[in-house]
Amino acid sequence: MFFNTARMVQPEPGFIVGPISGVLGFVLDFIFNIMSALSMPLALGLSIIVFTIVIRIILLPLAIKMHKNMEKMRTLKPAMDKINAKYAGKKDPDSTRQKNMEIQAMYKESGANPLSGCLPLLVQMPIFITLFSMFQRPYMYISQLGDVYSRIAQQVMMVPGYDTIIAATHSIGLDKLPQNIQLYLGFGIESELMRLFNTYTPTDWDTLLYVMPNINYDYMVYLLAQKDIMEHFLTISLVAPAGILLPGVALPIISALSTFLTSKLMIRQQQNMGGDQSAMAIQQKIILYVMPVMMGAITITAPAGVGLYWVANNFFQLFQHMALVKIAAKKEAEKEEKKE
Secondary structure (H helix, E strand, C coil): CCCCCCCCCCCCCCCCHHHHHHHHHHHHHHHHHHHHHHCHHHHHHHHHHHHHHHHHHHCHHHHHHHHHHHHHHHHCHHHHHHHHHHCCCCCCHHHHHHHHHHHHHHHHHHCCCCCHHHHHHHHHHHHHHHHHHHCCCHHHCCHHHHHHHHHHHHHHHCCCCHHHHHHHCHHHCHHHCCCCCCCCHHHCCHHHHHHHHCCCCHHHHHHHHHHCCCCCHHHHHHHHHHHHHHHEECCEECCCECCCCCCCCHHHHHHHHHHHHHHHHHHHHHHHCCCCHHHHHHHHHHHHHHHHHHHHHHHHHCEHHHHHHHHHHHHHHHHHHHHHHHHHHHHHHHHHHHHC
16 A cells, blocks of 8 residues: 655645645645646746746735835935934934934834835745745655656565665665654655655666666656656756756856845845945945855755745846836826926
């Protein structure tokens, strides 16, 4: 009897990641099923891009609210400059407290919130962390991929003594999993084999086929080919770390560059808002230079599918910002025309 756990979305454990992974997994699987019917060799990559667009559309009201708040902050720049000039050179506690009180009163009167720019990032981070966890075991969320893993496991389990063979061959056995994870091969639990096979490299698959001469070789080759087709996008394995070699290293490079562009855009908005520019200078440098390097490094070690999501997210954010700026400028022009 086979216990197939791959035909349904299985949320990750955890109070926060668990519920989010269940929802995101369902959406990603739904999109993948559509994309696979259109273009199987590119299905997973296209699914991640479409998935990113769906997430950004869901968060669009939040982005619009943030943009409107930024516009309010921009109109407050002259008033902010006056307050800064008023307290220029005054570093005593009373002056600092009075300055902050005037700034807070100005924000309250205008309805502006200087911290609203952080909200989209706070919302995005749980999604990013959840995707990082999901793409470490993608077969649990992509039902078609899970079905292939299931059939591979079933073929292996049909070989007499398969558990002994795998356990005896350490390069493809228990050594592939962390020491604190117990693998019960002898009980015929399909899900445990799938978890093990998720760690396999092409060399490991060659070893498996070599040490199991009684396995249905032709069918296994077919299944492994299907698995590779589903897991790759433009020759990049989306379920393995991008790494520092071609073609995978393209993702970390694009991730760093796109993060730099979005960071520069954020800093430009902050500069237009006014405020104490000297106090913001260090923060801006961290955002502009440290964030791209950090995201590039994360993309190197994370599953490439996560890197593709981040790159697609950055480019959509740039497009979204340009669109919102254009719409705001058009509305402003219409107001000016009515005044005339």
